[in-house]
């Protein structure tokens with residue numbers, strides 16, 4: 001029978017000959033069945049290889065959240081809990097960072113002191129009997145426009161300022177060694193919308209691990225860095241008493257209170273421990289390392305071979321990202337093929353504004369980011385884990401008398417305690433996830449204070465198991 005001209009050429013090419021005999025047909029069908037079996041075996045083999053490769057590929061976890069939400073601190077907890085050997089090896093490297101944090105604490109106070117003194121007037125003697133300082137120094141009165149009594153500075157303050165002057169150059173040296181480029185922020189106590197120091201720190205976290213080994217990281221020779229490190233330790237040891245004195249000074253404390261600056265609540269605050277940290281043989285404790293502050297720039301990859309726990313022996317790849325606004329565009333390429341996201345939202349920030357944009361409330365910013373991540377189609381099947389972090393600071397703030405309802409109107413007359421407040425915020429995050437996820441997903445939330453390494457280890461145990469199970473399920477589903 002003549003074939004129609006519009007038939008598919010491939011069909012034509014593989015069609016049996018028109019004059020095929022029954023024997024030829026039987027042989028052809030047998031050969032075709034055999035070929036199908038071979039093809040299925042190959043498909044199965046490819047599937048198994050893919051699954052094996054996925055099983056072998058590291059478990060990929062992204063740490064997301066705004067700046068200072070606690071991402072790098074969570075990463076440190078992972079290292080401390082699951083990779084203790086590597087953690088111990090890196091301990092020494094943190095010494096320089098902690099020294100830098102300490103020096104910055106002091107320089108911040110010196111800056112504020114200079115500001116006060118620059119607008120100050122000398123008086124020839126004590127203002128009154130009650131104003132007289134113990135050593136009868138000439139008093140310096142800060143030209144404060146505030147209604148309260150002026151701050152009284154004495155020659156002792158000027159002397160302390162002078163003796164601590166070497167810390168200026170030291171800060172630069174330490175930053176240079178680490179690969180940092182500038183200072184940190186100070187959070188005012190009442191934070192609402194008020195001032196924050198404008199300085200932004202841009203420090204590439206990974207530099208520090210190689211600080212003492214690889215010269216090319218910062219372009220400085222190992223010998224140069226070692227000399228600088230020795231010098232830094234000597235200068236800090238020499239200034240220890242003065243550093244403590246300026247921190248403890250009642251007039252300085254008064255100045256901080258008036259400016260509504262609570263240094264204790266700022267990142268990398270080490271001043272009360274100056275004696276221990278300034279010792280020549282100082283070795284950072286686990287707690288020091290966890291509390292040390294280095295702002296992350298870009299996306300840092302950390303490969304961790306789990307030494308303990310149910311996932312022992314497996315390789316994890318944790319990505320720690322910079323959380324400030326200018327850094328966020330760099331997150332998206334890492335969404336692909338990601339097993340889980342740990343999203344950190346600091347809940348103590350309900351009355352604070354972003355350092356990079358004073359118009360934006362930090363809690364609102366966290367809601368917005370959470371919505372963005374939840375609604376991403378690329379992440380539709382990625383496990384999402386929310387850490388409502390800094391619960392310790394939230395507790396402190398609430399206990400100091402700050403009322404949620406003054407900042408979050410919808411909170412109404414609910415009880416102003418940490419449990420009610422965190423549950424209330426959690427409900428909001430849950431709603432956002434439910435409303436914006438492309439597919440239904442489980443809401444996994446943990447109330448955390450990630451500087452508490454013991455409690456965080458327990459949380460990470462739960463997180464680890466969940467991620468591992470999801471990873472294995474995804475491997476079997478290929």
Ligand SMILES: Nc1nc2c(ncn2[C@@H]2O[C@H](COP(=O)(O)OP(=O)(O)OP(=O)(O)O)[C@@H](O)[C@H]2O)c(=O)[nH]1
Pocket residue numbers: 065066067068069070071072073074266267268269290291292293294295296297321322323324389390391392393448449450451452
């Ligand atoms: N009190 C308290 N401090 C915390 C907590 N979590 C983090 N911190 C401190 O907050 C500071 C900022 O934490 P990081 O982990 O560096 O923040 P980050 O999210 O990595 O910030 P970027 O790198 O700027 O994106 C550090 O000094 C931490 O020690 C917490 O739960 N409680």
Ligand SMILES: [Mg+2]
Pocket residue numbers: 071072073294295296320321322
């Ligand atoms: Mg960080």
